[in-house]
Structures are given as structure tokens and as C-alpha cells.
Amino acid sequence: MEDKLFSVRDKICVITGGMGQLGAQYVKAFLSRGAKVAVFGRHVGEDKVQKVFEKDEYESPNLKFFQVDITSKSDLNKALDQMEEAWGTPDVLVNNAGIDTQPSAPPEVSGPFENFPEEVFREVVDVNLVGTFLTCQAVGARMVKAGKPGSIINVGSIYGMVSPVQDIYAYKEKMTGIPFVKPVAYSAAKSGIYNLTRYLATYWGKKNIRVNTFTPSGVWRDTQDEYFQANYCSRIPIGRMAKEDEYNGAIIFLASDASRYMTGSNLIMDGGWTAW
Template structure:
């Protein structure tokens, strides 16, 4: 366990929830909190044991400070069931919620999903907004209610996106036309859903401010994966002031900061860590 002599950044013994905790960033957030002594509930739509053992170390997944829950964040019943089980296991309400769960349309998507805006399927738009925005709303509602009842404050961290702040640069994806003769258009749904996160954050920050429940947004940029197309990576990095994509662990410091007393007077804010993407 990583320890610190500085209580300002301590998350030790805090009860934390990370939605989408089986994903690339969610796993990083969960591990970073756990390594610093927090009790972490990993929420995921699918949490099979074989995947748990692939993502987390044995020391982590057998620890009494790391628990896994199958949760559908678009279902109030599912959210409250997990919260009831957590409170029974750890004897208290959550201190920290990291709303990380989300879905996006990848360049590998079929043409009917990744084609022109004029033809974008309504059902896909609704699904993406339902998970990314409505799911975040429901998680804030369910967890925030427990924080209010416990009367001990808390920190809610909503994960945004550069594509919620600015429009996608479609030229980055133009290589798909050369490969498949079908242009990939980065769809509207993810941007529309993520943009809603910012005002949800501001609304809740003012609504719960006097109860010491802080609500902030963390905005990351593109994260490097070894499965990404090399042309896409080159196009993306050429647009990035720092000349590279982020590494998956480069947001952990921000999560610890926002979860701890180090950000005690920060609410309703957007912490942008994007390699300079939105600085152009």
C-alpha cells in the first residue's frame, strides 16, 4: 500500500465507488484509490471472475478493501441494491463516487452507425445518452442521497471528455475511407452526452454545496491503447500539442486530488487534463 505523511491527499479508509471499473481508466482509478488505503467498490455491467483476475492482482481482488458489483447504472433498482450491499459490508455510506462508466462508437463500428449525421440511428443516440448522461444522473442521485443521509459530505467526480467540450476533428478519422471506401464520421451521440455532464456537475455543485458534497468534472483526452490503428494514433498525436496520447495512469493523481481534502474548496469545476488539446 502506498502511504503518505501528508493527510491533505489521504483517501485512507474512504468508501469509494468507481463505475465502469472494469474498463481501462476505471481499473486505473480503482487501483490508485485502493493502493492508498481506500475501500473501493468496482461497479461494472459485467464482472466475471476471469476478467477480474486478468485486470487486478490477486492481492487486490482478494482484499477486503476491494469488492466487485454487477451494476446497471441505468437502473435505480440495480444501483440501490449495490449500495445496500456496500453499506452492509463496510458499515457506512460512500465518501467518493467516480462516474466513469460510458460507451462510445469506435472506428470499427459498422457504416450504419458511423456514417453521416443525417443517417445516424435514433436508437443508438438514445442508448449512448442513456448510459453516459442518464446513467451518470442516476448514479449521482442514488449515491448523493446516501451522502446526504449520512451527513458527512463527499466527493463526486464525473468523467467528461474533450469531445464534450469541443467538436471532434473529423479529419483524424479520414484514413478509414482509404481502408474501407466508407468514411468514418465520429458520431454526435457521445459528444452530446458528455457535454451534458458539465452542467449536471455545476447544478449538483450548487445544489449540494452547503452539505459539503463536492461535485467536479475531470476531462481526459485520448488514451493510448495497443489495439488502436497506427494511422489513427499518428493523426491524433499530430493534433496534440504534447505530441502524444495520454498513458492510462496519467489521471490517477487528479482522482486522488479530487477525492481528498486537497480539493476541499473545489466544486462545480472542470479539471482538464488533455495534453493541451483544448488549448488550440
């Protein structure tokens, strides 16, 4: 029997970055629980959709894909217009889209802070923070106009709460002679998510629109090298990185009535990273 407290059945959900490793997991979690899901992504071509989702998922009438650049108001509103025409006003928004710099990045975008390129900093902030602001603005305005309750979930990062541990990445210089410094842009952008969330929680509180942050830590990928994984896991009390589906419960909780008295909060699920 379905637990109504945690039910998201028939809720209309918008998930940005829904083609990514975690975004796709959130999509699958909502879809499997009877929600209607609109995926907003930059790359939602048929070939990629078929690689990410099972046939019964991407052919479901409860799943729609929209080509959206979240830094574009016109893209957002065009997709929302189409989605509302089919389903109605969203009940849930998961702001998951974002960009980061991986250890495999070239040295010109992963070197010392003193030389970090301004254009890269602006790009990361534009997508991760401005894009979240614009999506909250576009979806939240429609929730208010419709007079319906809603849940907005902004995805943060441990690196928005605490500074990156640069020692984790020191092995790159030992192996290649080229240093990798985890850049400032991602941390700066993600840290802004927390006060954007708190601002909107107080601004829309009496409209019955809840706004919370969800903070995950690193997720295992088979493309990560063993040195990075070993260094990263040594910093996690649980001793391992997250599996890609282990954050689904937190997202469903924040979207459901189980968290109906929760707003302006930060739900941290990081294997203990920020407990040190």
C-alpha cells in the same frame, strides 16, 4: 510518510465502469492508497476480474465487485445497500462508466449525422448521461442522509467540450472505402455532464458534498491502428496520447482534501488538446 492533504486512506469509494481501461486504473490508485473501493460494472465475472487485477488486489478485503447496470435504479440501490451494510455510506463517487463509438465500428453506427440511428443516440445518452444522473442521485442522497461530506467526480471528455476533429478519422475511408464519422451521440451526452455537475455543486454545496467534472483526452491502446494514433497525436501539443495511469493523480486530487474548496469545476487534463 503519507501526505494527509492528498490522503484517501479509509475513504469508501464507488467507481462505475471500474473494469475498463481507465476505471481499473482508478480502482488500483485508490486501493493502493488505503481506500475501500466498490466497483460497479456490467461485467464483473471472476474470469474478467482476474485478468484486470492482480491477485493481491482482487483478494483484498478493501475491494468489492457489484454487477450493476447504471441505467437501472434498482441495480444501483441494491448494490449500494450491500456496500453500506459492509462498509457504510460512500465518501467518493467516480462516475466513469460510459460507451463510445470506435473507428472500428460498422458503418451503420458511424456514418454521416444525417443517417445516424436514433436508437444508438438514445442508448449512448442513456448510459453516459442518464446513468451518471441516476448514480449521482442514488449516491448523493445517501451522503445527504448520512450527513457526511462527499466528493462526486463526473468524468467528461474533450469531445463534450469541443467538437470532434473529423479529419483525424478520414484515413478510414481512404483505406476501406467506407467513411467513419465520429458520431454526435457521445459529444451530446458528455456535454450534458458539465451542467449536471454545476447544478449538483450548487444544489449540494451547503451539504458539504462537492461535485466536479474531470475531462481527459485520448488514451493509448495497443489495439489502435498507427494511422489513427499519428493523426490523433498530431492534434496534441504534448505530442502523444495519455498513458492509462496518467489520470490517477487528478482523480485522487479531486477525491482528497487537497481540493476541499473546489466544486462545480472542470479539471482538464488533455495534453493541451483544448488549448488550440
